[in-house]
Amino acid sequence: xxGPSAQTMGATQIQPPDRSGIAAALxxxxxxxxxxxxxxxxxxxxxxxxxxxxxxxxxxICFILIGLRNQWSEIKAAVSATKTLGWLAVSAAxxxxxxxxxxxxxxxxxxxAASMGYYLNPLLxxxxxxxxxxxxxxxKQWLAVAIASASIASLLxxxxxxxxxxxxxxxxxxxxxxxxxxxxxxxxPGLTIESVLLLLPSFAIVWWYAQTPAGSSFGSxxxxxxxxxxxxxxxxxxxxxxxxxxxxxxxSTLGFIQFLAPTIVFILGLTVFGExxxxxELGAFILIWIAIGIFVSDLFTKRREPLQS
Numbered sequence: 478x479x480g481p482s483a484q485t486m487g488a489t490q491i492q493p494p495d496r497s498g499i500a501a502a503l504x505x506x507x508x509x510x511x512x513x514x515x516x517x518x519x520x521x522x523x524x525x526x527x528x529x530x531x532x533x534x535x536x537x538i539c540f541i542l543i544g545l546r547n548q549w550s551e552i553k554a555a556v557s558a559t560k561t562l563g564w565l566a567v568s569a570a571x572x573x574x575x576x577x578x579x580x581x582x583x584x585x586x587x588x589x590a591a592s593m594g595y596y597l598n599p600l601l602x603x604x605x606x607x608x609x610x611x612x613x614x615x616x617k618q619w620l621a622v623a624i625a626s627a628s629i630a631s632l633l634x635x636x637x638x639x640x641x642x643x644x645x646x647x648x649x650x651x652x653x654x655x656x657x658x659x660x661x662x663x664x665x666p667g668l669t670i671e672s673v674l675l676l677l678p679s680f681a682i683v684w685w686y687a688q689t690p691a692g693s694s695f696g697s698x699x700x701x702x703x704x705x706x707x708x709x710x711x712x713x714x715x716x717x718x719x720x721x722x723x724x725x726x727x728x729s730t731l732g733f734i735q736f737l738a739p740t741i742v743f744i745l746g747l748t749v750f751g752e753x754x755x756x757x758e759l760g761a762f763i764l765i766w767i768a769i770g771i772f773v774s775d776l777f778t779k780r781r782e783p784l785q786s
Contacts, residue, residue, distance in 0.1 A: 498721065498724075498725030498726045499734070501718040501719070501721040501722040501725070502719070502722035503737070504714075504715070505716070506737045506738040507737065508711070510738040510740070510741030512711065512715075513583045513749075514745065514749065515704075516580055516583045516584065517749075519701070519704055520583075520584050522701075522705070523686060524584055526686040527705075527708070528573065528577045529678075529679035529680070529686075531709065531712045532672055533679050533683065533709075534706050534707075534710075535708075535712045536673060539713055540669065542713075542717075543669055546665065548665060555662040558661075561662055562670070564656055565660060565662065565670045565671055567656055568660065569672075571652055571656065572649070572650075575645075575649040575653060576712075578645050579646060587639050588742060588743075588746035588750045588752050589639075589752055589758050590639035590642040590643050591642060592742040592746060593643040594642060594644070594650075595647070595735065595738055595739035596736065596762075596769065597625060597628075597644070598647040599769075600622055600769075602651055602654065602655075603618055603621075604622060605651055605652070609659075617774070617775035617778075618771075621771040621775070624767055624771070625765055627764050628761040628762070628764035629644070629761070631757055631761040632761045634757060635756060635757020635761075636758050654719070654723050658723050664717055664720030664721045664724060665717055683695075736769055
């Protein structure tokens with residue numbers, strides 16, 4: 478299984494890695510890695526309501542960027558294509574569910590479960606690439622997937638109550654990336670349409686919470702209101718960078734850089750959040766780190782092989 482960097486240019490030259498795709502992936506995963514530091518500032522806001530606010534404030538950010546890049550024609554083309562619009566509705570539902578689960582997990586201090594979800598995600602990407610994109614796996618990559626499965630088994634016996642968080646995060650984001658990679662629409666137009674599709678239910682959610690004591694009372698406190706508005710930038714920028722990376726890099730090798738985000742989240746769980754690390758969780762993390770080591774070493778080997786032939 479090889480990424481864009483392994484495509485040949487003539488008999489002896491190898492096409493260099495797509496630098497813009499790598500830069501976009503690095504930017505996305507660094508921002509996602511430190512995202513819990515932002516989310517914890519708004520812990521008093523219900524997760525469901527905060528997802529609504531994220532979507533509401535993402536839309537104007539997307540509109541501004543679409544205007545600056547003059548991509549309204551792409552929006553029109555995507556909306557006019559029924560099949561494309563249908564797949565964007567699917568991807569919108571997947572990313573909305575992913576946001577909700579992740580925000581709830583951080584608010585409830587299940588930081589390790591969230592971290593594990595994104596450690597599992599790139600290995601799930603490998604399987605999705607095999608099943609849906611006809612990408613082939615090497616023996617080492619199959620071994621990595623098997624060891625990752627063993628880490629899930631470890632959680633079944635010692636941290637079963639939070640396993641659903643990890644699996645849900647890995648699954649929703651894995652299928653989101655797969656759908657977006659296969660949908661013929663640009664990164665920013667796609668994100669804009671996804672956000673607009675989620676806008677009406679988001680307004681309904683925010684309105685409902687405004688009628689309850691648990692609501693955020695947006696506008697009553699300047700600092701909280703500004704942090705909520707910032708959610709549009711925090712949401713749009715890394716997701717846009719990811720969409721760019723997903724279209725420019727081989728899907729199964731996106732995990733190359735993705736391990737950065739869950740590692741940061743894991744360290745934050747140990748330091749900033751002070752969450753207790755259970756023995757079963759430690760065992761699962763050790764197994765997943767072994768799987769990652771095998772997976773990444775295999776990718777490095779495959780990148781060197783064409784240069785040596």
